[in-house]
Amino acid sequence: MKSKGQVSVDLLIAVSIMVLTITMASYYVISAFVPYSGRDIDLQASAYRVAMILSEDGGLWYVSPNLLESNWAEKVKEYYLKGDTNTIQQCLKRIGLANTSTTYLTKLSYEVKIPCYLNGSSKYNWSKVNVFFNVTLWEQIWGDNWKEELANLIGLNSTVKRYRYNISICYMNGSIVDNWTIGYPLYMYRNGEKIFIPKEFGKFERIVVVDSDYNPDSDSSDDLINSLRRLVVYVW
Amino acid sequence: MYGKEGQMYTLEALIAALIIFGVVTFAIAASPQFGTETKEFTSLQLKKYADDILEILDLERVDHKSLLSEWVESGIKNNNFDDTIWDNVKDNLRRNLRIMMHVEVLNPNGIIVYSYGPPPPEGAVSSFRVVPVKNVYHSAYEVRLYLWYV
Numbered sequence: 001m002k003s004k005g006q007v008s009v010d011l012l013i014a015v016s017i018m019v020l021t022i023t024m025a026s027y028y029v030i031s032a033f034v035p036y037s038g039r040d041i042d043l044q045a046s047a048y049r050v051a052m053i054l055s056e057d058g059g060l061w062y063v064s065p066n067l068l069e070s071n072w073a074e075k076v077k078e079y080y081l082k083g084d085t086n087t088i089q090q091c092l093k094r095i096g097l098a099n100t101s102t103t104y105l106t107k108l109s110y111e112v113k114i115p116c117y118l119n120g121s122s123k124y125n126w127s128k129v130n131v132f133f134n135v136t137l138w139e140q141i142w143g144d145n146w147k148e149e150l151a152n153l154i155g156l157n158s159t160v161k162r163y164r165y166n167i168s169i170c171y172m173n174g175s176i177v178d179n180w181t182i183g184y185p186l187y188m189y190r191n192g193e194k195i196f197i198p199k200e201f202g203k204f205e206r207i208v209v210v211d212s213d214y215n216p217d218s219d220s221s222d223d224l225i226n227s228l229r230r231l232v233v234y235v236w
Numbered sequence: 237m238y239g240k241e242g243q244m245y246t247l248e249a250l251i252a253a254l255i256i257f258g259v260v261t262f263a264i265a266a267s268p269q270f271g272t273e274t275k276e277f278t279s280l281q282l283k284k285y286a287d288d289i290l291e292i293l294d295l296e297r298v299d300h301k302s303l304l305s306e307w308v309e310s311g312i313k314n315n316n317f318d319d320t321i322w323d324n325v326k327d328n329l330r331r332n333l334r335i336m337m338h339v340e341v342l343n344p345n346g347i348i349v350y351s352y353g354p355p356p357p358e359g360a361v362s363s364f365r366v367v368p369v370k371n372v373y374h375s376a377y378e379v380r381l382y383l384w385y386v
Contacts (some may be wrong), residue, residue, distance in 0.1 A: 172332040207288035224322040
């Protein structure tokens with residue numbers, strides 16, 4: 001009986017070594033493909049990047065080979081009212097919603113960005129926020145292809161990958177401010193049931209204030225707290 | 237199954253169970269951790285919330301001061317910090333995002349001169365901002381904001 005038992009334990013050890021070998025081999029093989037298989041990670045990173053560009057960057061308008069300015073909404077207004085959509089297509093290089101400092105630091109630079117302080121107040125609603133969320137305007141500039149063109153301008157699409165996105169500015173409780181939402185729909189209705197469309201998605205949020213709601217020079221801390229908004233980015 | 241033979245089978249079964257348990261434990265520990273990045277993004281989200289709140293409170297005004305710098309300066313001068321701003325921020329974050337917060341103000345020697353809210357648990361994410369102030373003992377103080385999900 002003793003020798004029989006020993007043989008069985010040997011077999012078990014052999015099987016265990018084999019299982020360990022397979023485990024280690026599969027570990028190295030799977031690890032080799034991790035950078036190419038993490039779609040969730042890629043979507044999260046893309047959502048993070050878009051949220052960062054929109055909340056921290058002022059955008060870029062091509063003026064000349066050595067000069068790019070961030071007053072893109074004013075330029076869009078100027079050329080749109082002239083009926084010159086070609087110039088908008090060519091010169092609008094990136095969309096960002098952050099204000100630029102134009103009064104306090106003019107001696108240093110008039111292109112100092114103010115992160116999380118979005119440009120929403122402007123005469124005739126031609127602020128960066130209002131222009132960005134104006135679907136009709138983008139349709140007239142880019143035609144049916146506007147969603148893809150807009151994706152390029154917010155740092156989302158590349159030559160390799162195409163994403164769907166939905167971007168909103170919400171109150172802190174999650175309800176959308178005015179009509180400040182753009183992109184592909186997040187929900188669809190089937191038999192009266194509201195269905196969330198993205199199966200895998202990346203989501204990132206930033207806390208922002210819009211200058212039409214809050215003026216640091218005149219408003220109190222209570223006004224500031226009531227003016228906090230959420231910039232919500234979904235990518236899938 | 238009785239006597240010596242039974243004893244050997246029991247021993248074999250025990251050894252087999254131990255070996256299999258060891259192999260399974262090793263395999264789980266050695267497998268690639270695909271979920272780690274998602275956890276990192278959760279921390280990153282909290283970090284950015286904290287960054288943004290401090291950034292917004294520190295928005296520069298025409299007089300080159302901000303709500304945050306004025307609050308620190310007043311608190312240091314009067315040796316009494318007003319909690320109102322943080323009460324409002326705390327309520328807003330807790331109600332809408334289910335986030336808790338803790339605030340500290342530290343002098344350049346690292347000594348905490350003001351503390352607000354419950355102590356941050358392990359895993360809380362923090363962000364800080366160095367706020368320049370005038371007419372007080374030190375020329376700058378660090379405001380540190382800790383956030384964590386409820």
